[in-house]
Amino acid sequence: MVDWAKGNSNKDVELIVSLNFRDLNSRRDEVQSMKDFVNHCLDNLTQAEVWNNRKCKLFFILDDLEECELPLNFEENKDLVDLKEAASMDVLLTNLIKGKLLPSDHLWIISGPSGVNKIPSEYIHKVTQCQEKNAIQTLTADLKKEVLNKYEEELCDHETHTEIYDIEEISKDKQKLTQTTYKNILQSKEKKVRTVLTKGVSGIGKTFHTQKFMVDWAKGNSNKDVDLIVSLNFRDLNSRRDEVQSMKDFVNHCLDDDKQAEVWNNSQCKLVFILDGLEECELPLNFKKNKDLVDLKEAASMDVLLTNLIKGTLLPSDHLWIISGPSAVNKIPSEYIHKVTQCQEKNAVQTLTADLKKEVLNKHEEELSLHETHTEIYNIEEISKDKQKLTQTTYENILQSKEKKVRTVLTKGVCGIGKTFHTQKFMVDWAKGNSNKDVDLIVSLNFRDLNSRRDEVQSMKDFVNHCLDDDKQAEVWNNSQCKLVFILDGLEECELPLNFEENKDLVDLKEAASMDVLLTNLIKGTLLPSDHLWIISGPSGVNKIPSEYIHKVTQCQEKNAIQTLTADLKKEVLNTYEKELSRHETHTEIYDIEEISKDKQKLTQTTHENLLQSKENKVRTVLTKGVSGIGKTYHTQKFMVDWAKGNSNKDVDLMVSLNLSDLNSRRDEGQSMEEVINHNFNNVKQAEISIYDKCKIVFILDDLEKCELPLDFEKNKELTDMTEEASMDVLLTNLINGNLLPSARLWIISQHSGVDKIPPKYIDKVTVCRGKKIIQINRDNDP
Numbered sequence: 001m002v003d004w005a006k007g008n009s010n011k012d013v014e015l016i017v018s019l020n021f022r023d024l025n026s027r028r029d030e031v032q033s034m035k036d037f038v039n040h041c042l043d044n045l046t047q048a049e050v051w052n053n054r055k056c057k058l059f060f061i062l063d064d065l066e067e068c069e070l071p072l073n074f075e076e077n078k079d080l081v082d083l084k085e086a087a088s089m090d091v092l093l094t095n096l097i098k099g100k101l102l103p104s105d106h107l108w109i110i111s112g113p114s115g116v117n118k119i120p121s122e123y124i125h126k127v128t129q130c131q132e133k134n135a136i137q138t139l140t141a142d143l144k145k146e147v148l149n150k151y152e153e154e155l156c157d158h159e160t161h162t163e164i165y166d167i168e169e170i171s172k173d174k175q176k177l178t179q180t181t182y183k184n185i186l187q188s189k190e191k192k193v194r195t196v197l198t199k200g201v202s203g204i205g206k207t208f209h210t211q212k213f214m215v216d217w218a219k220g221n222s223n224k225d226v227d228l229i230v231s232l233n234f235r236d237l238n239s240r241r242d243e244v245q246s247m248k249d250f251v252n253h254c255l256d257d258d259k260q261a262e263v264w265n266n267s268q269c270k271l272v273f274i275l276d277g278l279e280e281c282e283l284p285l286n287f288k289k290n291k292d293l294v295d296l297k298e299a300a301s302m303d304v305l306l307t308n309l310i311k312g313t314l315l316p317s318d319h320l321w322i323i324s325g326p327s328a329v330n331k332i333p334s335e336y337i338h339k340v341t342q343c344q345e346k347n348a349v350q351t352l353t354a355d356l357k358k359e360v361l362n363k364h365e366e367e368l369s370l371h372e373t374h375t376e377i378y379n380i381e382e383i384s385k386d387k388q389k390l391t392q393t394t395y396e397n398i399l400q401s402k403e404k405k406v407r408t409v410l411t412k413g414v415c416g417i418g419k420t421f422h423t424q425k426f427m428v429d430w431a432k433g434n435s436n437k438d439v440d441l442i443v444s445l446n447f448r449d450l451n452s453r454r455d456e457v458q459s460m461k462d463f464v465n466h467c468l469d470d471d472k473q474a475e476v477w478n479n480s481q482c483k484l485v486f487i488l489d490g491l492e493e494c495e496l497p498l499n500f501e502e503n504k505d506l507v508d509l510k511e512a513a514s515m516d517v518l519l520t521n522l523i524k525g526t527l528l529p530s531d532h533l534w535i536i537s538g539p540s541g542v543n544k545i546p547s548e549y550i551h552k553v554t555q556c557q558e559k560n561a562i563q564t565l566t567a568d569l570k571k572e573v574l575n576t577y578e579k580e581l582s583r584h585e586t587h588t589e590i591y592d593i594e595e596i597s598k599d600k601q602k603l604t605q606t607t608h609e610n611l612l613q614s615k616e617n618k619v620r621t622v623l624t625k626g627v628s629g630i631g632k633t634y635h636t637q638k639f640m641v642d643w644a645k646g647n648s649n650k651d652v653d654l655m656v657s658l659n660l661s662d663l664n665s666r667r668d669e670g671q672s673m674e675e676v677i678n679h680n681f682n683n684v685k686q687a688e689i690s691i692y693d694k695c696k697i698v699f700i701l702d703d704l705e706k707c708e709l710p711l712d713f714e715k716n717k718e719l720t721d722m723t724e725e726a727s728m729d730v731l732l733t734n735l736i737n738g739n740l741l742p743s744a745r746l747w748i749i750s751q752h753s754g755v756d757k758i759p760p761k762y763i764d765k766v767t768v769c770r771g772k773k774i775i776q777i778n779r780d781n782d783p
Contacts (some may be wrong), residue, residue, distance in 0.1 A: 357430070427487075593767060
């Protein structure tokens with residue numbers, strides 16, 4: 001008005017009528033015409049008459065709308081066009097504002113925020129804002145000062161060993177972590193980012209980083225385009241769940257400065273909302289059912305405001321940084337999260353690896369130093385159906401193969417041979433940095449312990465976290481390029497069904513399932529396909545896992561196991577037979593039978609060295625016949641003692657002596673040939689080494705005439721697998737016909753009544769046990 005009065009502006013305006021709604025409240029019951037009202041306002045009867053009798057341009061200033069107590073009933077008030085028609089103050093004002101009265105004059109209405117909605121928007125032709133010069137800058141500066149006062153000194157007193165890392169999906173089960181900065185946390189090279197979720201275990205320092213982010217902004221070091229930061233905690237919002245307010249009022253309340261708060265919505269003001277403690281949120285966050293809001297002035301519950309803020313229907317151009325513990329990340333649907341980051345220790349993988357190595361050394365190193373083993377791990381290479389080659393391996397190479405990619409290794413060995421010792425040695429070797437340097441973590445499990453957890457339902461992620469037994473560090477393994485090795489010991493003790501065919505396939509580490517489903521998917525490689533498994537089993541457990549899921553098989557056995565077993569067996573033979581044989585003398589010998597003609601044979605004395613040989617053909621099976629009591633069994637024992645002393649058959653590694661009459665009682669047992677051989681030896685640990693296909697073995701089968709087994713060579717099933725169980729009859733027929741251990745040799749002893757039990761095609765050489773000095777014999781007179 002002063003500027004107008006000085007002639008500096010609005011020179012076409014002739015009169016200014018200045019009114020205050022607060023004053024008009026007291027005149028609400030007055031009834032007068034607009035003409036009288038204006039005259040009263042001008043307060044000069046001489047001049048007042050003028051304004052209506054000429055073309056006079058008026059300017060009404062109506063101040064303090066927020067204090068107006070008149071109803072301002074625009075819809076129901078009568079329309080007026082006659083300046084002389086009397087009416088109430090409310091009717092006059094609504095018609096003045098609507099333009100029914102004095103339509104060519106101007107109105108300037110002044111209001112606080114609470115009064116702006118008292119006049120319908122269709123009667124307002126222009127809206128202006130009264131604020132401080134550079135109001136955004138002022139509000140930003142005030143907020144920065146507040147942030148520094150609140151956090152700067154406190155942050156100086158604390159130090160963190162954690163950082164924020166961007167998470168990049170490499171595959172379904174692997175992620176790559178890249179350290180980010182406060183400057184880049186709300187950005188991405190690949191896409192536009194509105195909402196960022198940062199996850200991390202409790203106490204890792206997530207809130208510290210939000211405060212550091214704000215201080216960094218307040219100092220002008222990063223995010224310089226951000227005008228305001230609104231920091232909220234879900235825990236505090238829980239207590240406001242029943243409040244109903246608009247987003248505008250909510251933000252104003254957060255900014256806590258009524259004069260300045262109005263600025264943020266009425267300007268191009270860039271906001272960042274920090275929502276901390278999602279895991280403590282008790283609001284339903286019902287994204288599906290909550291009403292969509294776009295109007296900042298529309299009132300709603302706290303839950304509705306938050307879901308619309310997060311979805312982006314409210315304040316879509318502003319940024320959100322949401323902070324959560326692992327348990328709550330699924331409270332917000334992934335489609336509303338544009339970037340995920342992780343708060344974890346600097347070099348967290350290295351830290352976790354170092355801690356685990358220290359734990360391994362503390363647990364096993366001293367104990368291993370007190371023990372010694374004579375066993376090693378050997379790779380098993382298939383040469384043919386019945387032949388394998390064993391090659392000693394190292395801890396460095398156990399998870400590798402020259403021929404193919406290895407994920408899962410099975411190591412088998414008898415109970416007590418030292419398999420677990422080798423797994424512990426493997427871990428200690430890794431912990432000392434001597435082998436497998438590319439492995440970050442080793443998860444050691446025992447099937448016996450897993451049996452008791454068969455009814456647990458959990459995700460693979462939670463299972464591994466539980467195994468690592470360190471919540472702060474455990475989260476690291478899945479959110480980085482972390483190489484794991486699982487050691488699963490004691491397969492033979494596993495009582496879980498391991499139902500590979502019927503168990504559901506899992507690929508999501510977060511999907512909960514039973515222990516059996518988790519294990520079968522881990523072994524199959526549908527879960528954690530890029531990690532390694534080393535499974536340890538006794539002989540009885542190796543078939544629990546289908547062979548297609550095993551990429552390499554190794555054997556735990558004694559060093560130079562064949563030589564050791566041979567030496568032990570020779571010692572046992574000498575202890576059993578040498579002294580007894582020295583007390584006896586025999587006048588019989590073993591004679592090779594040579595066919596001279598249909599009715600003539602030539603007998604030639606043979607030696608123990610030559611018994612299993614022939615000049616004419618290759619010999620696998622020798623049949624020696626002789627009358628009862630002639631000394632056949634004596635010769636078998638002499639044969640073994642002669643071998644044990646190193647006097648003959650030096651190329652033979654093992655002699656397996658079986659009495660067929662003893663096997664009658666085992667006719668109904670289901671067992672494998674490997675078990676039959678093992679049963680024959682006293683030294684079980686050395687015997688059960690599954691290397692018989694590498695050994696040169698001689699079987700001595702005595703008392704064929706007393707064998708009550710059918711020996712059904714024609715109908716019995718064919719067997720080639722040493723580990724396959726069958727009846728004793730099936731095992732014997734397959735041993736004799738050469739399906740089992742075709743490289744082994746057999747010496748079968750029988751009285752004349754039993755020789756026809758074995759078809760002649762399976763006999764390569766026939767000998768006879770007779771008295772000395774018999775040179776030639778007529779077949780008809782052969783006793």
